[in-house]
Structure formats: C-alpha cells, structure tokens
Amino acid sequence: MTPGVTPVAMAGTGPRVAGQVRVAGVRTPPGHRGRGYAGAVAAEVGRAALAAGASEVLLFTDPANPTGNGLYRRIAYRPVADFAVYDFA
Template sequence: MLLDHGSVVVCGALGRQAAPCICGAVSQSSSARDGAVSADVVALYGGVTFWETPNGEPVSMAGVTPQSTGQVRAAPVFTPEHPRGHGYAGAVTAEVSRTAVTAGAAHVVLFTDLANPTSNAFHQRIGYRKVVDFAVRGFGD
C-alpha cells in the first residue's frame, strides 16, 4: 500500500451504487465523453475499486476491464477535484494493477495524459513503461 492512511474497497457488480458521487463525476468527465472505458462498463462485472479515507469516504476509484488474451486495462481512474493531490489515485491505481497481475494478467495497460507529468512519473515508479503515443482526431460531426 502506498499511503499510510485509508484502504482499498473492491466492489462487486453493484460497485457503481457504492459511490455514486465518484461514478457520476466519471461519467461527466471529458475522458468519459471522449470514449474512455466508463464506470458503468467496469461496474457491470465488478471491476471497480475505491480508495477510502479512514472515515469511510470514497475519494478515488479505478476500474479494470475483464482479462482478455492475458491483458487487462486499468480504466477509468478518477478522483473528484476536492480530494486531489493526496495520492489517492496513485494508491488505487497501484492496487488494481497489482491485483490484475496477481490474478494472472500478463499485461496491464494504462492510457495516460501526456500533459500530466505528475501522474506519468508515478506510473513509471510503479512499473508502467511508455510503449506508444496515441492521438485522437475528429473528422466532422
């Protein structure tokens, strides 16, 4: 565990209802609208993990897709604005990544924002490495 306070809560298939404030914010975020894996998708099979503060408040979440051909995608990872900057997203990302590898995933994939050097440096510290850059282009409506 990367933080000395708080804990991981793995939710079952009803994970979306466990912290609607976070899941609702994920649905409204720009990454969700741009086609990222949604909280609804990972909640359908129980792939949602929350980081909770010692008082039981869910402050960050990470989802994982079902394993396919030895690969799991960690997504979405989200922390609402008010608790950002405390390492919660990093802790929950590390936990879902570790859990995926322990469960037999040969590869855990994570898409990041190249404009965020803080999260990118953290991801490298926990074992992720840059493989390729992607760009999304829109063509009309």
C-alpha cells in the first residue's frame, strides 16, 4: 500500500479449481460506498481470473442484499442457482 493513500474497496479470488475461480471478499468501507468502487474491483478480479485461464468466475451473494445483487448484475454476473448451508452440530 502507498503511504498516505486510503483504500476505498477490495476484492479477492480463491484458487482455480476445475477451471472455476470464486470472487470473494468484495468490500467498500461505509464512507466510500455508492461510487462504483466495489463494482470496479469485482469486475477487475473477474477479468484477471479469466485472463489467467479460468473458464468460469463465480460470485456467491446473499439473496437478501438487493444492493449487492443489483451491482453484480450490472457488471455482468447472472444468477444461476440458490444454495443453502446447513450445520448439523
């Protein structure tokens, strides 16, 4: 990080498995939201994964988050399936 520069968004990816890469950790601090930063970094890590040889880029979202889901649709992600996680303790 450059001294004196404040990060405004972040996103990362997991490892490529069976040709697929998962985008994860898309975040923007509250004071910087609404300016397109999260969309820009999410789109860029997806492009980078494809350029590095991924055949598919996945992004799991919370169906109850209309802001995030709208953003991901605007940058060309599309809903494919709903998943549920169960913990049998």
